[in-house]
Amino acid sequence: MRIVYIINSLNGGGAERPLPDIVAQMRARGHDVHVLALARKAGNAVAWLKDAGIVHDILSPRPEKFASLRTTLAAVRRHAPDLIWTSLTRATLYGQMAGIVLRRPVVSWQHNAYLRPWNRRILHATHRLTDLWVADSRFVAKCTARQLNVPERDVITWPLFTAQAHMPQAAPWAGPGDGRGVFRLGTLGRLEAQKNYGLLIQTMACLRDHAPHCRIHLDIGGEGSLAPQLQEQITTLGLDNITLSGFQADPFAYCAGLHGYVQPSLFEGLCIALHEAMQAGVPSIVTPVGAMADVVTDGETGLFLDPPTPERLASLLLRLYDNPALCARMGAAARQQVLSSYNLNAITAQARAVMERAEQLVATQAGAVRAGTSPLTPIR
Missing domain, CATH: 3.40.50.2000 (Glycogen Phosphorylase B;)
Incomplete structure (x- = not known):
């Protein structure tokens, strides 16, 4: 299936750093993924995406300015996704609107246990426009269910860290010794x-x-x-x-x-x-x-x-x-x-569970369209 992945920016923080691993898991299941960033911001994540060969568009010409909803809807429509995936509040709200307009299922990340009061109120009001919520930890899954009034069955966990034993290890602290150790x-x-x-x-x-x-x-x-x-x-x-x-x-x-x-x-x-x-x-x-x-x-x-x-x-x-x-x-x-x-096998198993739920959303929609009963037929 074709997935459009909408994210606030390519700043280089905790939402952007796992993108290569997330997209790799999606690709491993045969899906095509296109990342849409509403703003560039610092752009620290751009190199990570390029190194991983991830196709992406930055929708705003000004680094600090987010793209408008209209620009985002046009970009999503252009890529004709089967599924819309979102990360962070603004991207989620835009993705939810795109889901309504294009009548496509929406999957949304939650990365933090704390939402700004205004963001929390908005997402609490719109949470039903997301078909599946994905949390980066069990703790955040509980917070999402509580803060947004999302049924626990509609929140699933996918930890955004994969441990790699070959990564460099630190040399243990040897102590101050003669007082010159730092x-x-x-x-x-x-x-x-x-x-x-x-x-x-x-x-x-x-x-x-x-x-x-x-x-x-x-x-x-x-x-x-x-x-x-x-x-x-x-x-x-x-x-x-x-x-x-x-x-x-x-x-x-x-x-x-x-x-x-x-x-x-x-x-x-x-x-x-x-x-x-x-x-x-x-x-x-x-x-x-x-x-x-x-x-x-x-x-x-x-x-x-x-x-x-x-x-x-x-x-x-x-x-x-x-x-x-x-x-x-x-x-x-x-x-x-x-x-x-957090080894690869453990994370892949959790990613698989999330992707199977997402794939089922798309399959259910496709079956309903074939039967002529789907409320998700795209609006032209």
């Missing part, structure tokens, strides 16, 4: 309020002032609207133990260069970056929110930041810094956990 701490994500990166900066100031003996350097990888604010905070505090390194095109290599990973988010869905760090064998410190509370086992594969205060985080970081054996043990356990739970 513990490399990192985090990946959009520089937006939900990631709570201001807490990290406060923590590094706390360590400088109260544990001057420790040598921990924090690297924050990512782009976003808060970059200037975070840099100003770093400068104001006079910190030389933090780097804002920008977008990371190769997150696997980035994680392999760390001794510890930290994710102090206020809310999360699956959090792909955390899985990438665990795959590299890096111990993590995370707030127990979203799917992170499920994937990290406190004290075994990582540590829970609860409560999320600078003092608590500083204490946890010093615990890792002073205990190389603990770092090695947690890192190894984290790697084993993701390789076991």
Whole structure:
């Protein structure tokens, strides 16, 4: 079947990073996929799509401006899909409208446990225009059913991370030794309020002032609207133990260069970056929110930041810094956990279940059209 996959932008975040794997699963079942991006934004995902040979169109001529509904409908009609697949709220609303106009079934992703109030109200009102909701984790599936009033039978899970044992592994922290060793701490994500990166900066100031003996350097990888604010905070505090390194095109290599990973988010869905760090064998410190509370086992594969205060985080970081054996043990356990739970066979089985449901939607429509009873005959 022909699938048109509508996504908000090609920014390079958690919704775009799995696109090559998603499309590969669809292609493996013999489907033709065409990606339509409503905006380019930073365009960091463009290279990923090109490398994977994924056909895509950017519908807006201006990088920051989303295409209009009219432009999107014209593009969808031009590709004559059997199925419309959507990712993120604006793309989902446009896809739902295209589903009405073209009378085609719609499948929609949910990537996050938190929806902005306005988005939540809109999707709550339009949720029946999507025929099947797909969540990137069991936690997000529960949130989708609750927040959008979607029957649980219409929400299915497809985790958007596939573990790959051949990806580079991190070298375990060997300890401060003679005092010249530097513990490399990192985090990946959009520089937006939900990631709570201001807490990290406060923590590094706390360590400088109260544990001057420790040598921990924090690297924050990512782009976003808060970059200037975070840099100003770093400068104001006079910190030389933090780097804002920008977008990371190769997150696997980035994680392999760390001794510890930290994710102090206020809310999360699956959090792909955390899985990438665990795959590299890096111990993590995370707030127990979203799917992170499920994937990290406190004290075994990582540590829970609860409560999320600078003092608590500083204490946890010093615990890792002073205990190389603990770092090695947690890192190894984290790697084993993701390789076991998110291996290709496991993810393919879940992807297959989703695709079978989507294929059934198309088959049901086709059968109804042949019988002359379908409400989904395209409007010309």
